[in-house]
Amino acid sequence: MKKLIDLGVLPIRRRSSKGYTPHLLILFRSEKRHVFGIDTTPNEDSHRLLITHAHSDHYGRSAMASKKSVASEKTAKALEILCGRRFVGTTFKVGDNLDMDGVRIRTHPTGHTIGSTAFSWENEVGTTILATGDVKDSSHLPRCDVLVTEATYGDPYDPQCRFKDDIGAFKDAIRENVAFGAYSFGKAQRAVKLLRMLGYGEEIVMDSKSLELTRELMEHMGPLADLGENGKMRIVPPRYLNRLPDHLDKFVLTGRSCSHQRIQISDHLDFDGLMEMVHDCNPEVTILYHPPGGRPTKLAQYLNEKGFTAIPIDAITNVMIH
Ligand SMILES: [Zn+2]
Numbered sequence: 354m355k356k357l358i359d360l361g362v363l364p365i366r367r368r369s370s371k372g373y374t375p376h377l378l379i380l381f382r383s384e385k386r387h388v389f390g391i392d393t394t395p396n397e398d399s400h401r402l403l404i405t406h407a408h409s410d411h412y413g414r415s416a417m418a419s420k421k422s423v424a425s426e427k428t429a430k431a432l433e434i435l436c437g438r439r440f441v442g443t444t445f446k447v448g449d450n451l452d453m454d455g456v457r458i459r460t461h462p463t464g465h466t467i468g469s470t471a472f473s474w475e476n477e478v479g480t481t482i483l484a485t486g487d488v489k490d491s492s493h494l495p496r497c498d499v500l501v502t503e504a505t506y507g508d509p510y511d512p513q514c515r516f517k518d519d520i521g522a523f524k525d526a527i528r529e530n531v532a533f534g535a536y537s538f539g540k541a542q543r544a545v546k547l548l549r550m551l552g553y554g555e556e557i558v559m560d561s562k563s564l565e566l567t568r569e570l571m572e573h574m575g576p577l578a579d580l581g582e583n584g585k586m587r588i589v590p591p592r593y594l595n596r597l598p599d600h601l602d603k604f605v606l607t608g609r610s611c612s613h614q615r616i617q618i619s620d621h622l623d624f625d626g627l628m629e630m631v632h633d634c635n636p637e638v639t640i641l642y643h644p645p646g647g648r649p650t651k652l653a654q655y656l657n658e659k660g661f662t663a664i665p666i667d668a669i670t671n672v673m674i675h
Contacts (some may be wrong), residue, residue, distance in 0.1 A: 356637060357404060364377050378399055381482065391405070406470065417433075447461070448461070466542070471491075482498070484502075491630035500638070500652055528602065532589060532604075534607075556578050556584050557575070558588075560589045561579060591607070624652075627662070628653045653668070
């Protein structure tokens, strides 16, 4: 924590009567004092709420109604479809530079979902802070001094945290009368993109939410139709698979164990990918702020053993109480 103070950065957690609120506030100075919220809920203290992507564990529903919210155009669109209400915050195209109250913020793609964004900016002592959200592809991330990142597959001793996407198994599963279980936002669009990349040109049928998200967020994805119509290739959320006819071949696209046949396709970096990201971004301090549970602590311990400096969110003791 002392290192962070030298770098002019103060991470803060918030607590209400219900316990800790998600994720972090980052306090820093440029010309004046700023507090940026990272994937947290609206609050009086923060000047801006940076939303990295539209998964429900990375924004509060209430963030939709806050003018302080900042999200990419595609993240905002996905949030509007998922929440059924208008996003009133600031939007941008991933790659744009933003001026937020005199602070220049750069935006970087992370390949996790459509519209997913990492944010970086500098404080008054020249410290570069990078907040990534969830990451699938770290190759576009810049070097930084303070890295705020995820640890979804951050357990060095869990074999399930080391994997490669099994595109071969996915390709082998492409046949008539198949159904892929994929979450509506994120995995479903990855599945459509993969099918088209692998040369599948026929109609893909999807449940209505996955279809709306795919049509609104992706272009040139070939023929797509609603599940009500007959189709040979289906993509539905994993829990819908049991409702589909028994004669279909059913697969879930996931890195986790499940009751159907599974194909390893993930929206995240695996453990080795996380280590490579930290190595390439070369921060003086890494803050592991996601997901809830023990993984941020496990990855922080490992990084500290390897000579990096890392802090899990549970060790952040600066707390604002509301
Ligand atoms: Zn996510």
